[in-house]
Amino acid sequence: MTTGNDEVDDPTLHDTPPPANRALLTVAAVLLAIPVIALLWVDSYARVDPKLGPWPFFFWYQFLWVFLTAGLTYTSYRIVLVARPHRPMRPHASEEVER
Amino acid sequence: MSDVNGVALTVLILLFALVTVMGFLAARWRRPPSMESLDEWGLGGRGFGTWVTWFLLGGDLYTAYTFVAVPAAMFATGAVAGFFAVPYTIVLYPIIFVFMARLWSVSHRHGYVTPADFVRGRYSSRGLTLAVAITGFLATMPYIALQLVGIQAVLEVAGLGGGSNWIAKDAPLFIAFALLAAYTYSSGLRAPAVIAFVKDTLIYLVIIVAIVYLPSKVGGWDAVFGAAEKKMSTPNPATGAPTGSFIPTGLDNHWAYATLALGSALALFMYPHSITATLSSQSRQTIRRNASILPAYSFILGLLALLGWVAIAAGTKPVGLDGEPNAQLVIPQLFEDMFPSWFAGVAWAAIAIGALVPAAIMSIAAANTFTRNVYKEYLKPDATPQQEAKVSKLSSLVVKVFALVFVLTLDKQNAINFQLLGGIWILQTLPAIVFSLYTRWFHRWGLLAGWAVGMVYGTVSAYNVVNPVTGAHFGGSLDPIPVIGHLGYIGLTAFAINLVVAALVTLALRAGKVSNGTDETIAGDYFADEGDPRVMKTLPGLDEPAGGLSETR
Numbered sequence: 001m002t003t004g005n006d007e008v009d010d011p012t013l014h015d016t017p018p019p020a021n022r023a024l025l026t027v028a029a030v031l032l033a034i035p036v037i038a039l040l041w042v043d044s045y046a047r048v049d050p051k052l053g054p055w056p057f058f059f060w061y062q063f064l065w066v067f068l069t070a071g072l073t074y075t076s077y078r079i080v081l082v083a084r085p086h087r088p089m090r091p092h093a094s095e096e097v098e099r
Numbered sequence: 100m101s102d103v104n105g106v107a108l109t110v111l112i113l114l115f116a117l118v119t120v121m122g123f124l125a126a127r128w129r130r131p132p133s134m135e136s137l138d139e140w141g142l143g144g145r146g147f148g149t150w151v152t153w154f155l156l157g158g159d160l161y162t163a164y165t166f167v168a169v170p171a172a173m174f175a176t177g178a179v180a181g182f183f184a185v186p187y188t189i190v191l192y193p194i195i196f197v198f199m200a201r202l203w204s205v206s207h208r209h210g211y212v213t214p215a216d217f218v219r220g221r222y223s224s225r226g227l228t229l230a231v232a233i234t235g236f237l238a239t240m241p242y243i244a245l246q247l248v249g250i251q252a253v254l255e256v257a258g259l260g261g262g263s264n265w266i267a268k269d270a271p272l273f274i275a276f277a278l279l280a281a282y283t284y285s286s287g288l289r290a291p292a293v294i295a296f297v298k299d300t301l302i303y304l305v306i307i308v309a310i311v312y313l314p315s316k317v318g319g320w321d322a323v324f325g326a327a328e329k330k331m332s333t334p335n336p337a338t339g340a341p342t343g344s345f346i347p348t349g350l351d352n353h354w355a356y357a358t359l360a361l362g363s364a365l366a367l368f369m370y371p372h373s374i375t376a377t378l379s380s381q382s383r384q385t386i387r388r389n390a391s392i393l394p395a396y397s398f399i400l401g402l403l404a405l406l407g408w409v410a411i412a413a414g415t416k417p418v419g420l421d422g423e424p425n426a427q428l429v430i431p432q433l434f435e436d437m438f439p440s441w442f443a444g445v446a447w448a449a450i451a452i453g454a455l456v457p458a459a460i461m462s463i464a465a466a467n468t469f470t471r472n473v474y475k476e477y478l479k480p481d482a483t484p485q486q487e488a489k490v491s492k493l494s495s496l497v498v499k500v501f502a503l504v505f506v507l508t509l510d511k512q513n514a515i516n517f518q519l520l521g522g523i524w525i526l527q528t529l530p531a532i533v534f535s536l537y538t539r540w541f542h543r544w545g546l547l548a549g550w551a552v553g554m555v556y557g558t559v560s561a562y563n564v565v566n567p568v569t570g571a572h573f574g575g576s577l578d579p580i581p582v583i584g585h586l587g588y589i590g591l592t593a594f595a596i597n598l599v600v601a602a603l604v605t606l607a608l609r610a611g612k613v614s615n616g617t618d619e620t621i622a623g624d625y626f627a628d629e630g631d632p633r634v635m636k637t638l639p640g641l642d643e644p645a646g647g648l649s650e651t652r
Contacts, residue, residue: 014621014622014623014624015621015622015623016622016623017622017623017625017626018623018626029197032193032196032197033193035189035190035193036190036193036194036361039186039189039190039357039360040186040190040357040360040361041357042347042352042353042354042356042357043353046346046347046348046352046353046356047346048346053320054319054320054321054323054324055320055324056324056346058178058346058347059182059401059405062182062185062186062189062401063185063398063401065186065189066185066189066394066395066397066398066401067394069189069190069192069193069394070192070391070392070394070395071391072193073192073193073196073387073390073391073394074388074391076193076196077196077384077387077388077390077391080387081384084626086383086626086628087623087626088630088631089623089627089631089632090632
């Protein structure tokens with residue numbers, strides 16, 4: 001690889017993960033774990049009642065989780081953006097020509 | 100079985116012709132200076148935004164076979180075999196949210212096109228790289244073949260393919276696939292990206308119309324759930340056990356439902372075609388934004404699954420042209436029975452076109468895997484980007500021909516069995532790909548040993564599942580879980596064994612201070628985004644994969 005030396009110049013920029021707010025990342029992780037746990041815990045929803053109109057609980061409950069999961073994932077996305085802002089990487093001298 | 104339905108067939112052919120033209124014109128979309136590199140041909144220029152990626156991934160993951168098989172499973176044996184697809188495609192997104200952004204970043208920094216490329220860069224281990232590449236290739240091939248099975252199901256209900264001589268019988272499928280091969284060859288990933296707009300629009304339209312219109316024709320949802328409950332509790336004459344499950348009851352069924360959902364979700368993004376579609380997006384955050392809008396497809400899939408039960412209430416009789424009952428035909432048959440002819444044609448087109456998008460992306464992904472991890476690795480290490488693109492284009496043709504031969508000469512059941520195995524196999528590559536995104540604690544040979552044990556365990560266990568009615572092997576993907584004792588997805592059990600073996604071998608090798616290979620990636624690579632150095636659309640030469648690994652460190 002021709003571009004392998006730039007990391008050596010300034011390890012603080014490239015050799016470590018960008019700084020992050022750990023507490024916020026944990027919150028995001030919890031939000032992402034909620035739908036996984038809820039849906040794998042089949043015993044909690046494998047039942048007919050309470051029905052929603054003609055729909056057994058088993059079915060409408062899982063459809064409901066489609067929307068809840070979308071909301072939780074989107075919230076996590078916003079949190080992660082704040083928790084670990086992008087740290088631009090510095091181009092190596094040989095790459096500046098290309099940019 | 101029906102005669103040829105002229106109106107429906109005409110609509111089907113017109114829509115098919117439309118997407119064929121679009122597929123060829125796709126080469127002009129965001130036209131690159133040159134198509135002659137894998138980044139352009141195989142990854143669409145790595146520049147797809149949030150919405151294009153949404154259509155592309157939706158078109159890629161929710162395949163025609165899914166549209167045929169999930170309602171067929173609901174129709175035949177009920178919720179455990181069929182409706183698990185809903186939790187599966189929901190828990191999928193929080194899971195990929197976590198690791199796909201890292202894979203995107205490191206792949207763009209180093210020009211990786213396939214998951215095996217990444218494993219190669221991370222461990223410089225040819226054995227582990229080849230294992231990941233071959234598994235991806237083997238798992239993808241039957242998946243492509245199953246897309247053909249999806250098209251066949253539509254053609255069969257349309258009354259085509261019934262002739263006694265093989266030319267009349269197979270010609271429609273042959274023509275459809277030849278056209279697909281031609282525009283994939285010329286337009287690369289841009290073709291399925293463009294066609295995905297049509298496919299997804301048709302699918303949403305058809306499913307929403309069906310779910311609003313059809314239940315009212317059979318007496319409402321009360322009648323639908325009532326008919327399903329009655330059918331599922333009726334004893335199967337062959338086994339004496341109930342036909343299937345209305346709602347999963349008992350610990351066995353709960354374990355089966357949960358492990359099928361989790362195992363399938365973990366496996367899906369290990370397939371090369373899923374990773375190809377992800378890597379074609381323009382920024383690190385595209386896939387995360389998509390994780391919150393892709394569940395829209397899961398909602399549609401759930402509705403579609405319930406159409407299998409609408410068919411029970413409607414008394415649909417899925418009978419093949421050979422006179423044998425075939426549950427796979429239930430959805431095309433339901434559409435023909437219940438819709439006006441012209442709309443049945445639209446619905447069939449939705450399924451048939453639905454097969455083209457994944458088949459195209461899968462063949463591109465399989466071809467890229469061959470090119471990068473076999474051709475460039477073993478046959479021609481100094482291949483230029485132009486040569487890589489050329490080899491990939493040609494191998495995408497070979498892959499499709501192979502799939503066609505597979506479907507035309509072997510029993511359909513073989514394709515289904517192999518796809519079942521493919522899901523079990525591909526899950527065994529997860530430790531090498533996903534864990535390696537976070538840590539190099541696992542030893543490359545530990546990962547290889549775990550993979551090998553998982554593959555063997557999964558294959559043997561799946562073979563030993565015997566269908567109680569037909570007595571055939573590969574009768575399903577469920578087996579008692581060792582230690583726990585309840586039924587579980589074989590792939591997930593194999594995955595757990597894989598992990599234990601990988602960890603034990605790693606501990607031994609670390610104790611023996613055996614080298615874990617060199618790593619060409621650095622921590623910052625896993626967080627790189629659009630605009631960072633070397634993360635660029637196309638710069639031939641700079642994004643060669645681990646070409647000169649040994650000189651660098």
